[in-house]
Amino acid sequence: MDVRPITEAELADWNRALNTGFLREPTPTQTVLDARRSQFVPGRLLGAFDNGLPHSRLRSSGGTPIVATYRSFAQELTAVGGKPVPADAVSNVTVTSTHRRRGLLTRMIAHDLAAAKDRGDVVATLIAAEYPIYGRYGFGPATWVAEWAIDVPRTGLDPRSSGPEDGGRIDLVDGEDVRKLGPDLHERLRRAQPGAVSRDELWWKADTGVVSLLGSPWTEPFYAVYRSASGEVEGMVSYTVDDRWGDAKQPLNTASVKWLMAVTPAAERALWRHLCSIDWVVTVKSGPRAPDDLLPFFLPDPRAARITSQADWLWVRILxxxxxxxxxxxxxxxxxxxxxxxxxxxxxxxxxxxxxxxxxxxxxxxxxxxxxxxxxxxxxxxxxxxxxxxxxxxxxxxxxxxxxxxxxxxxxxxxxxxxxxxxx
CATH class of the missing domain: 3.30.1050.10 (SCP2 sterol-binding domain)
Incomplete structure (x- = not known):
């Protein structure tokens, strides 16, 4: 089996192998392939090719079947103190179930990390799907996350509250506004947050539904922006709300946060309180947050927020x-x-x-x-x-x-x- 960078002509087969490894519908849509082409950087997408397979559903273009995938891309990671360091971000790692335990990941990661070292990257980064895998290659868990579920009726917040009490304001916005306002806000956040990473233009397009990298149906979320009393954007949140009702027409809706970013505690407090003040919402799910997040203590009763998940998150490999x-x-x-x-x-x-x-x-x-x-x-x-x-x-x-x-x-x-x- 050969391990090598793929060509752009092999991208469809590579994406088919990627979907297979992640247990998604194997055949990528044209929309997904178009988005993937925008991620294509020569030498940064690797594949393992099985020359001995005479026929395989992993092959659609008549070439050699791809049985493992790997992608890396340029990233910046914020070190303690705020300095960004160049990072080799690792993603899209799969090995097809029929080809496990043959050293394919070892060969792909060795190829990529050697290239990253030659480029002058200081670290490599990844989010590990499984804990035991990447320690073998010199990665260590460097950040953790926690998720909370807020029982809104127990928070002690005044349901009659009409907005922030600090002179700021919260406005609902759309995806176009997020693409305009979000990148600058995120840059301010990541420069002050050790462990934060850079986002490119494609990230914002994918998050707001302009492009699709997964092929699954996109549900438009709600977006809210917090502006300080001086009018400066200091926070933003993206969230969805389900539609559940109990007996006697009692609302049981849950607001699920996709992401919430704030550069001041006032903005963070205002956005969480906004989420807890939405009519019909009785539960707010926080999404992944820092393990020492201030969230519970923004509430009059911190016990209204209970941890539902806590796990390792960003893994780092020093180069x-x-x-x-x-x-x-x-x-x-x-x-x-x-x-x-x-x-x-x-x-x-x-x-x-x-x-x-x-x-x-x-x-x-x-x-x-x-x-x-x-x-x-x-x-x-x-x-x-x-x-x-x-x-x-x-x-x-x-x-x-x-x-x-x-x-x-x-x-x-x-x-x-x-x-x-x-x-x-």
């Missing part, structure tokens, strides 16, 4: 230890020698990290190590979410000098948890 460690800021002052193991040989070695509020330097050294860890564990620590002390207790970080893990936490951990608002 350049020096640039990654120097890109972020640090909460304290100190110095550590890190022994970083990388069995794939893309990065790794022994480094001295010296950090303070003024900046950081990271350089190779021959000094004795303070901490020994795998490159995946370093990724887990890099965005500030995990504790080196916890990882040491789990046997995933080894202290070579007593107290080094606690010192690492003082340097690396952040006051608020990192969060990636996007699925890709």
């Amino acid at each position: 350049d230890v020096v640039r990654a460690m120097e890109a972020r800021t640090y909460g304290g002052q100190g110095s550590l020698v890190l022994e970083v193991a990388d069995r794939d040989g893309l990065t790794g070695g022994r480094y001295r990290l010296t950090a303070s509020a003024e900046g950081a330097s990271c350089a190779a050294t021959t000094e004795s190590a303070d901490l020994t860890l795998d490159v995946g564990e370093l990724a887990t620590l890099w965005l500030g979410d995990e504790s080196a002390v916890r990882l040491a207790a789990l046997g995933r970080v080894r202290e070579e000098r007593a107290g080094a893990a606690r010192e690492a936490d003082a340097l690396l951990r952040t006051s608020r948890r990192p969060w990636c608002p996007d699925m890709f």
